[in-house]
Amino acid sequence: ETGVTQTPRHLVMGMTNKKSLKCEQHLGHNAMYWYKQSAKKPLELMFVYNFKEQTENNSVPSRFSPECPNSSHLFLHLHTLQPEDSALYLCASSQRRAEETQYFGPGTRLLVL
Amino acid sequence: AQSVTQPDIHITVSEGASLELRCNYSYGATPYLFWYVQSPGQGLQLLLKYFSGDTLVQGIKGFEAEFKRSQSSFNLRKPSVHWSDAAEYFCAVRGGSNDYKLSFGAGTTVTVRA
Numbered sequence: 001e002t003g004v005t006q007t008p009r010h011l012v013m014g015m016t017n018k019k020s021l022k023c024e025q026h027l028g029h030n031a032m033y034w035y036k037q038s039a040k041k042p043l044e045l046m047f048v049y050n051f052k053e054q055t056e057n058n059s060v061p062s063r064f065s066p067e068c069p070n071s072s073h074l075f076l077h078l079h080t081l082q083p084e085d086s087a088l089y090l091c092a093s094s095q096r097r098a099e100e101t102q103y104f105g106p107g108t109r110l111l112v113l
Numbered sequence: 114a115q116s117v118t119q120p121d122i123h124i125t126v127s128e129g130a131s132l133e134l135r136c137n138y139s140y141g142a143t144p145y146l147f148w149y150v151q152s153p154g155q156g157l158q159l160l161l162k163y164f165s166g167d168t169l170v171q172g173i174k175g176f177e178a179e180f181k182r183s184q185s186s187f188n189l190r191k192p193s194v195h196w197s198d199a200a201e202y203f204c205a206v207r208g209g210s211n212d213y214k215l216s217f218g219a220g221t222t223v224t225v226r227a
Binding site: 041094104 | 117147149154155156157158159162203213214215216217218219220
């Protein structure tokens with residue numbers, strides 16, 4: 001596979017569930033990002049990892065927990081979410097944090113019941 | 114901090130007609146500017162980008178954009194729209210070579226009618 005992949009593509013979970021989103025990039029990049037896309041709102045940057053180190057947490061609630069075990073993989077662990085957390089979660093990567101272009105995955109559509 | 118405004122929430126255009134999507138940014142210096150497209154159920158695909166040099170930038174799928182510093186704009190254009198261009202389009206800005214944060218506009222949805 002090439003580019004940035006995300007699994008699952010769709011996820012339905014209850015507020016008491018624990019689930020994880022996975023992102024994998026096949027581009028040899030060193031920086032990875034999580035974005036949240038809610039209906040009719042601009043994309044919101046959530047987390048940034050550069051060379052496996054978290055460099056940005058954009059005031060994200062603790063019910064979202066990122067993990068970056070290596071430069072190719074990024075996870076978003078979810079627990080005790082709220083219905084307003086329903087959104088499209090997009091992963092992106094770039095060569096390094098200051099690299100100009102970010103490449104996006106297809107996203108995971110999350111519905112919290 | 115930089116910001117982006119896309120004044121048009123929704124545009125409907127006939128197939129074969131021209132398309133122009135507006136983007137205005139707020140930033141003190143010359144920003145890095147991007148246009149992304151998102152088809153239904155898909156992630157974002159980069160159409161084109163501007164960093165410096167020629168202010169008219171060519172992208173994929175027949176799109177082009179023009180950077181106008183005096184107007185703080187980076188409008189996207191396509192001379193002849195195809196039905197497959199129906200999608201949501203996002204303008205984004207970065208503050209410079211050491212700024213990794215992309216700020217996105219709210220997006221413009223393009224509908225193409227036959």
